[in-house]
Every structure is written in C-alpha cells, then in structure tokens.
Amino acid sequence: MKANGWCNLSGFIHDDALVLLNSEANELLPSADVLHVKRNIYQGAIDPSLPEDDIRRKEVTHIAVQLADDQIPADTKLKQLYRSDILTEFVRRVQMKDQLYRCADEFQALNIVALHPGSRHAWHYDTTECTVTLLLQAAEVGGEFTFLPNSRTDDTENRMAVDNLLAGDVSQAQTFARGAGTFTLFRGGYSLHGVTQVEGNRPRISAILTYDEQPDRVIDDEINIRIYGKRVESILARRKA
Ligand SMILES: O=C(O)CCC(=O)C(=O)O
Ligand SMILES: [Fe+2]
Numbered sequence: 001m002k003a004n005g006w007c008n009l010s011g012f013i014h015d016d017a018l019v020l021l022n023s024e025a026n027e028l029l030p031s032a033d034v035l036h037v038k039r040n041i042y043q044g045a046i047d048p049s050l051p052e053d054d055i056r057r058k059e060v061t062h063i064a065v066q067l068a069d070d071q072i073p074a075d076t077k078l079k080q081l082y083r084s085d086i087l088t089e090f091v092r093r094v095q096m097k098d099q100l101y102r103c104a105d106e107f108q109a110l111n112i113v114a115l116h117p118g119s120r121h122a123w124h125y126d127t128t129e130c131t132v133t134l135l136l137q138a139a140e141v142g143g144e145f146t147f148l149p150n151s152r153t154d155d156t157e158n159r160m161a162v163d164n165l166l167a168g169d170v171s172q173a174q175t176f177a178r179g180a181g182t183f184t185l186f187r188g189g190y191s192l193h194g195v196t197q198v199e200g201n202r203p204r205i206s207a208i209l210t211y212d213e214q215p216d217r218v219i220d221d222e223i224n225i226r227i228y229g230k231r232v233e234s235i236l237a238r239r240k241a
Contacts, residue, residue: 001094001095001096001185001187002096004149004150004174005149005150005186005187005190005191006147006149006174006176006184006185006186006187006191007094007184007185007186008176008178008182008183008184009182009183009184009185010178010179010181010182011179011181011182012134012181012182012183013134013181013183014181015181017077018136018180018181020077021077021078021081021134021136021207022136022137022180022205024076024077024078025078025112025114025136025137025205025207026137026205028067028071028072028076028112029065029067029112029114029203029205031067031071032065032066032067032071032112032114033065033066033228033229033230033231034063034064034065035062035063035064035065035066035227035228035229036061036062036063036229037061037062037226037227038059038060038061038062039059039060039062039124040056040057040058040059040060041056041122041123041124041125041162041166041192042056042124042125043124043125043126043127044127047157055163055166055167056162056163056166058166060122062121062122062124063119064113064114064115064119064121065113065114065115065116065203066111066112066113066114066228067111067112067113068107068108068111068228068232069105069106069107069108069109069110069111070106070107070235072110072111072112078110078112078207079110082102082109082110082207082209083102088100088101088102088211091132091185091209091211092211094185095130095185095211097213099213099215100211100212100213101211101212101213101214101215101217102209102210102211102212103210103211103212103217104212104215104216104217104218105210105217105218105219105224106218107219107224107227107228107232108210108219108224108227109210110207110208110209110210111207111208111210112136112205112206112207112208113205113206113207113208114203114204114205115139115143115195115198115203115204115205116198116203117139117198117199117200117201117202117203118197118198118199119197119198120142120143120194120195120196120197120198121194121195122194123165123166123192123193123194124192124193124194125152125188125189125190125191125192125193126188126189126193127189128188128189128210128212129187129188129189129190130185130186130187130188130189130211131185131186131187131188131189131208131210132183132184132185132208132209132210132211133145133183133184133206133207133208133209134181134182134183134184134206134207134209135178135179135180135181135182135184135204135205135206136180136205136206136207137180137202137203137204137205138178138179138180138204139198139199139200139202139203139204140199140200140201140202141198141199141200142196142197142198142199142200143195143196143197143198143199143204144175144176144177144178144195144196145175145176145178145184145193145194145195146170146173146174146175146176146193146194146195146196147173147174147175147176147186147191147192147193148161148162148165148172148173148174148191148192148193149174149191150187150190150191151190151191151192152190152191152192153190162192165192175196221236224236
C-alpha cells in the first residue's frame with residue numbers, strides 16, 4: 001500500500017462464505033438499474049489548462065448494472081460484512097488513517113456492480129482517495145483490474161504516462177490476476193485505473209465499499225442523480241414534496 005498505492009488480498013473471503021455472498025448478489029441484481037454515466041477520466045474536474053482537443057477531456061459513457069446501497073437489504077451477509085466494525089477498523093489500518101468511517105451516503109456507501117460481457121470500466125480517477133472492492137464473481141475471460149500506480153499527486157500529474165496509456169500503450173499499467181473473494185484496496189484518487197473488457201458468458205460482479213475520514217459524509221443530490229439516474233431522482237423529488 002505504501003509503495004504502490006494498492007494492496008490485493010486474495011482469498012480474503014472463505015470459499016463457503018463467498019458462495020453465499022455471490023448468490024445474494026445474483027439474486028438482487030435482476031432488480032438493478034442499468035446505469036449510463038458520461039464522464040472524463042477526472043469524473044468532472046478537468047484541468048482548465050488542457051487544450052480543447054486534449055484526450056483527457058474526452059467523455060466516455062460508462063455502462064454498468066448497479067445496485068446502490070439502499071437496494072441492498074440490511075440482513076444480507078454482504079451488508080453485514082460492510083457494516084462490521086472489525087472490517088472498518090482493518091481498512092483504516094491498511095489505509096493508515098487516524099480515523100475512518102463507513103460512508104454515510106444512503107446511495108453510495110455499499111454498491112454491487114455487474115459488468116456484463118462486452119462492457120468495461122474506462123480509465124478514470126476516483127473522486128475519493130481510497131477505494132475498496134471485493135470481487136464476488138470473476139469474468140470467465142478479461143474483466144481485469146488495471147492500474148497506473150501513483151499517476152498523479154495533489155499538485156501534478158504524470159502526463160506522459162497518462163497520455164501514453166490513453167493512446168493505447170498499456171506497458172506502464174499493472175494488471176492484477178484476482179480471483180473471486182479477493183479484497184482490494186487502492187488509492188484510486190491518485191492512480192488512473194479501469195477494468196478491461198469482460199468476455200465470456202457471465203458478468204463480473206464486484207462490491208464497492210466506500211469509506212470516509214468524515215463520519216457523516218453524504219454526497220450532493222445532483223451527483224447522486226447523475227450517477228444513479230431516474231430512480232434516485234424520483235426518491236429525492238418525492239421526499240422534497
Ligand atoms: O471493479 C473494480 O475492480 C474497480 C471499480 C472502480 O474502479 C470504481 O468503482 O471506481
Ligand atoms: Fe474507480
């Protein structure tokens with residue numbers, strides 16, 4: 001974690017427990033929305049000094065079948081795992097934070113994401129410093145997590161490496177072989193990353209566990225509507241009415 005900004009813990013979930021978590025996800029996913037989110041690699045904040053035609057301004061539509069936190073019942077094993085203080089404390093220690101809390105946002109806290117054959121997760125930075133994922137079901141082929149370690153800091157970006165990567169030269173990127181049950185922590189806010197195209201006959205399913213250094217962090221309605229679409233828009237509108 002210190003040297004590369006990532007940490008991959010394979011076999012973190014025992015095989016028998018993994019079967020339960022994966023079947024919960026597969027039972028819930030038919031009720032999930034297909035999200036279409038248009039974004040650039042920075043997910044919004046483009047460096048204004050970039051030329052108009054710079055590849056880093058380019059918007060790509062990200063497509064995923066995704067369950068938000070409010071769609072994952074409290075009695076599922078997956079939510080119980082996420083809500084475990086032992087796990088939160090473990091994540092805090094790996095991330096070397098003085099304080100770390102589960103995200104308080106009703107939609108973003110815990111998500112289940114299915115990438116179906118033919119889809120990928122385009123290169124991007126996360127809007128939070130550190131991201132935690134649990135792979136529940138690996139793709140048959142492809143669907144690999146790829147990562148350009150420490151490609152930016154708070155002050156600067158390794159533009160040469162990022163430009164080469166976006167132009168298709170993946171020689172600087174690291175790719176991890178991850179089996180289902182692998183728990184991965186990475187500094188996604190500082191390292192450009194994505195998931196290669198999923199191939200074969202089944203979706204790649206992962207859980208995204210979100211944490212924050214603030215105990216009460218919620219996300220702006222506008223951002224949640226942009227990510228989660230009509231369903232969340234109508235929940236929020238009904239509440240206001
Ligand atoms: O699914 C993964 O392994 C990575 C997901 C990711 O980058 C994200 O949700 O921001
Ligand atoms: Fe990400």
